Amino acid sequence: MSAMQGHLITVDGTSEPLDVASIQRLMESGTRFWADIEGVDDEVLALLSDTFHFHPLAIEDAEHFGQRPKIDTYDDFALLVVYGATADARLVEVHCFYTDKFLVTVHHQSCPDFSALAERIGRRPVGAGSHVMLLYRVVDTLVDGYFPVLSDLDDRIDELEDEILERPTEEQLGQLFDMKRSLISLRKVVTPQRDMFASVIGSGDSLPGMTPDAERYFRDLYDHLIRISDLVDSYRDLMSGALDTHLSTVSNRLNVVMKQLTIIATIFLPLSFLTGFFGQNFGWMVDRLNTFPVFMIVGVGLQLISVVALLLLFRKRGWLTSDGTVPSATPAKRPRSSRSGRWHLVSPRIGISPRSPGTPEPSAGP
DSSP: OOOOSEEEEETTSOEEOOSHHHHHHHHHHTOOEEEEEESOOHHHHHIIIIISOOOHHHHHHHHSOOOOSEEEEOSSOEEEEEEEEOTTSOEEEEEEEEOSSEEEEEESSOOHHHHHHHHHHHHSOOOTTOTHHHHHHHHHHHHHTHHHHHHHHHHHHHHHHHHHHHOOOHHHHHHHHHHHHHHHHHHHHHHHHHHHHHHHHHOGGGSTTOOHHHHHHHHHHHHHHHHHHHHHHHHHHHHHHHHHHHHHHHHHHHHHHHHHHHHHHHHHHHHHHHHHHHTSOOHHHHHHSOSHHHIIIIIIIHHHHHHHHHHHHHHHTTTTBTTBSSOOOOOOOOOOOOGGGOTTTSOHHHHSOOOOTTOOOOOOOO
């Protein structure tokens, strides 16, 4: 068989060619390793079945992706279905076949974060004594991929809110629906994934090689997933509010246009009445309204007076502003925080700076 696409790296950081011969050699020597396989074809399915001897049901899940995040335990291995997010907000489904001797990850789509993780393991090996930490680092890489996606989404929501207040368009409405669908897709995988890791930290025997120290790291994963789930729900509410704002703004602007048209029609109403009244062919009126001063006062003056009176009335009531009864809305000049300062989006390991020397420890409560 030819080399497959992906990575094969041992816990001590040594990279090997991803082929059947290298995998069999590592398995016979008892060396613990991580085999990351991109793409599922007949060759990969044969490898999972004939070389690793995984259960047919687990292989069937790997053949037909679109599974729900879950953990299935078998006699000698555990199957974890985990989702991550790439930089272009694309969900990546990864099937993790975990044993106490090796870890195999299978995914259809490319995952650039795994290439970076393989380089980090080469520089900082996991260590043979903590094989479960290899699984932690793989899942942690997938989970941390959600934070940049949510940060970009947060920026885009702010921009859309400002644009909607300035000038609502149909394009903004389409963007809101697209973002809402993306959040629904995220919620479908984040919530069950959070519940899955809650069961992992609740029963340490569900994963081979789980130790109390390793369980603390998986509890940190669970905390990240809780925060991501809360952010997804919050952003759904924000976008629902932005959608309501868009519809309300469009409706208000329509009301303003109707009000302006009504003002124009109202101005012409007394003019139509005056011209119609004095246009009647009565002898008494024709005999007496027959001079130029009378024409200027009655024929033109009354119309000008009625128009000026109406304009003064509309101005007093605030109906002659540019947008109707209220001035045009302008976005709030709120300060923009940097991404490193957003405590709710940045991972604690990279968002909290170490305490400077001389800073006292926080006091304990009573």
